[in-house]
Amino acid sequence: MEDTKENDQLQNSQTLAESLVGRCHGLLAEIDAFQEMLVQTQRNPQMVEVRSLRSNVFSETRTLEKVKEQVEEFVAAAAAAAAASGGDEEIEPRLMHALRSSNLPFYETVWNIAKTSCSGLVAFGKRFYWDGVEEEDGGGGKGKKRPGRDKRKSVFVDIVADDGEEWVKVSTISGTRLLFEMAKKGWEADSESDAESGDERTVLRNDEYSDDDDDELELVKLASDMRKAADCTRVRYRHARLRLVVPKIDEGESREIDELFKIIRGYGITVECGECTLDAFSYGKDSSLGAAAKLHLQQLLPTPFKHFTSTLNVDCTLLLALVSDLSHIRDIVPSPDLHKAIIRQLEVERERPLLNTELWPAMGARELLCTEEAAQRMREIVDTIGTETEKRRTELLLGAPPFNSWERDSILQKFQELSDNQVPADLKLPIKIVEAKAVVDSAVKQDKLPEVSSKVAQILSDINHSVFFYGWASRITTISSNRTVVKQVEAIVEQHRNGDEQLEGPPVWVCDTARSLIGKERGRKD
Numbered sequence: 001m002e003d004t005k006e007n008d009q010l011q012n013s014q015t016l017a018e019s020l021v022g023r024c025h026g027l028l029a030e031i032d033a034f035q036e037m038l039v040q041t042q043r044n045p046q047m048v049e050v051r052s053l054r055s056n057v058f059s060e061t062r063t064l065e066k067v068k069e070q071v072e073e074f075v076a077a078a079a080a081a082a083a084a085s086g087g088d089e090e091i092e093p094r095l096m097h098a099l100r101s102s103n104l105p106f107y108e109t110v111w112n113i114a115k116t117s118c119s120g121l122v123a124f125g126k127r128f129y130w131d132g133v134e135e136e137d138g139g140g141g142k143g144k145k146r147p148g149r150d151k152r153k154s155v156f157v158d159i160v161a162d163d164g165e166e167w168v169k170v171s172t173i174s175g176t177r178l179l180f181e182m183a184k185k186g187w188e189a190d191s192e193s194d195a196e197s198g199d200e201r202t203v204l205r206n207d208e209y210s211d212d213d214d215d216e217l218e219l220v221k222l223a224s225d226m227r228k229a230a231d232c233t234r235v236r237y238r239h240a241r242l243r244l245v246v247p248k249i250d251e252g253e254s255r256e257i258d259e260l261f262k263i264i265r266g267y268g269i270t271v272e273c274g275e276c277t278l279d280a281f282s283y284g285k286d287s288s289l290g291a292a293a294k295l296h297l298q299q300l301l302p303t304p305f306k307h308f309t310s311t312l313n314v315d316c317t318l319l320l321a322l323v324s325d326l327s328h329i330r331d332i333v334p335s336p337d338l339h340k341a342i343i344r345q346l347e348v349e350r351e352r353p354l355l356n357t358e359l360w361p362a363m364g365a366r367e368l369l370c371t372e373e374a375a376q377r378m379r380e381i382v383d384t385i386g387t388e389t390e391k392r393r394t395e396l397l398l399g400a401p402p403f404n405s406w407e408r409d410s411i412l413q414k415f416q417e418l419s420d421n422q423v424p425a426d427l428k429l430p431i432k433i434v435e436a437k438a439v440v441d442s443a444v445k446q447d448k449l450p451e452v453s454s455k456v457a458q459i460l461s462d463i464n465h466s467v468f469f470y471g472w473a474s475r476i477t478t479i480s481s482n483r484t485v486v487k488q489v490e491a492i493v494e495q496h497r498n499g500d501e502q503l504e505g506p507p508v509w510v511c512d513t514a515r516s517l518i519g520k521e522r523g524r525k526d
Contacts, residue, residue, distance in 0.1 A: 014071050016099050027108060027111060028054070030111070033293075033294075033297060034297045035054070043357040043358045043512060049123035049124060049125070049126065050121075056125075063102075064099075070095055071095055074095065113170060119303060120161055120163035120303045120306070121159070121161055122163060124159060125158060129150075130153055131153055157169055160240075163235075163303055164236075165235050169244050171244065172247065173218075173248065173249070175254060178249065179256060185216070187260070189255050219244075219264060220263060223263075223264040223269050227269070236504075236507075237493065244272070245272045249274075251274075310367060311369060311476045312363060312366050312367070312369070313371070313470060313477065314374070314431060315374060316463060316467065317511075318479055318511060319378040320382075323378075323397055323517075324518060326517075327349070327353070329419075330420045332518070342516055342518060355419075355421050364424075366428065367432070368431045370431050370433060371433070371434055372434070372436065372466070377463050387518060387519055389418055392418055393419075396429065396430065397415075397429060399431070412425065412427060412429060439470055439473050440466075440469045440470060443469075450503055455495075456492050456505065457469070459492065460489075464482070471506050472505070477507045478508045481510065486510050489508075493505040
């Protein structure tokens with residue numbers, strides 16, 4: 001009987017090791033498939049931070065593979081010993097501990113929660129700090145790092161989703177373990193009467209609570225840290241939504257835990273409980289991804305244009321990118337006469353064409369307009385250094401005579417003749433030119449712009465004022481590659497927020513890169 005029990009233990013350990021290694025490979029395959037989707041669909045796939053999770057899973061895979069080999073060797077040795085002596089040996093405790101304490105279930109849970117309840121992924125595993133200074137994250141997952149920051153004043157978020165607008169923390173603590181921790185630190189549920197209704201209600205108390213972090217429950221400290229970090233970080237002028245997922249605990253089974261979750265929700269955090277059912281890894285013999293799995297992964301892709309208005313206000317920086325030879329002509333041979341910045345843009349364009357991967361998708365079938373000042377500045381630059389094809393595209397883009405009387409289809413056809421890229425059939429050309437001053441002046445006079453707009457106006461050039469203030473006053477999205485100005489505007493809004501949580505600056509989408517005109521020679525400062 002004892003021999004059978006020991007033999008079963010050996011077999012179970014071997015089965016568990018094989019199962020864990022197989023699950024690791026399945027999880028890695030899904031992560032790799034998602035990364036491949038990013039490469040195929042995103043201009044800059046690295047903006048979505050997946051490497052941290054993949055690295056952790058890969059490291060766990062290597063560890064479990066080694067343990068699996070050791071288990072197999074031990075099973076073989078035990079079998080040989082049993083044949084020689086007629087008895088069995090128990091599996092080494094350290095090997096069973098390595099299998100049972102694997103981090104794989106946590107990684108699977110994080111991945112599954114992301115697949116089934118998140119969209120617009122920004123990062124797996126990102127640290128956010130609080131230091132009394134609010135930062136505009138922008139949702140790209142690549143916030144500016146400051147040297148020497150205190151990790152004690154930070155929180156590690158497992159999933160950053162909804163293009164930066166949601167932070168998700170996962171805790172795989174069990175109900176039993178949580179109750180043990182609560183008892184150890186003096187947390188208990190008391191009953192007290194409600195004076196108005198006469199009903200009894202449960203209140204969670206901690207008689208031993210002090211300012212010492214040692215007395216604080218891990219989940220409560222986590223909730224507090226998430227709140228502090230979120231209050232010091234903004235994404236598109238808003239604090240991120242916070243979500244805590246506790247899959248191994250069901251509400252309603254323990255009044256102490258239910259009261260604890262009320263405390264956590266008091267920090268403005270959504271708490272989700274209940275076991276997450278992990279999807280079976282749906283791979284064929286060729287390791288191809290199943291249709292259902294693909295759908296989940298597609299949902300995770302960034303959605304950078306979801307806040308766009310039906311009309312877009314195009315900045316001068318992108319007007320130039322829309323007509324540049326760099327954007328339209330393939331296989332341009334770099335010349336020593338070209339500015340280094342142009343040569344670099346040529347290299348980037350070969351890797352990821354700007355129009356196909358970023359600007360065309362951003363514009364879609366939306367109405368396009370620009371201010372008179374932006375159009376005028378663009379014409380000045382094109383007239384000064386533009387090539388003949390760049391000048392021709394400018395006339396088509398802005399509807400200069402005789403194209404102002406042409407039908408859109410005819411303009412698109414002519415524009416296509418000047419491009420090696422496929423021009424979208426729904427692209428709205430020509431771009432409408434609008435007079436910005438009257439609109440902005442009217443908005444100021446009618447107090448349609450916040451008071452901080454006067455502070456913003458002081459740092460903007462005439463052209464930037466017309467572009468960004470027109471979008472602000474008209475409540476339409478401005479698209480630009482002028483990240484420096486956008487960051488300056490965001491900083492001023494935050495400096496003068498004065499407790500107004502609804503305050504927002506102009507709605508702007510920043511293109512990662514732009515394209516200069518190819519005629520820009522080395523040393524020219526235009």
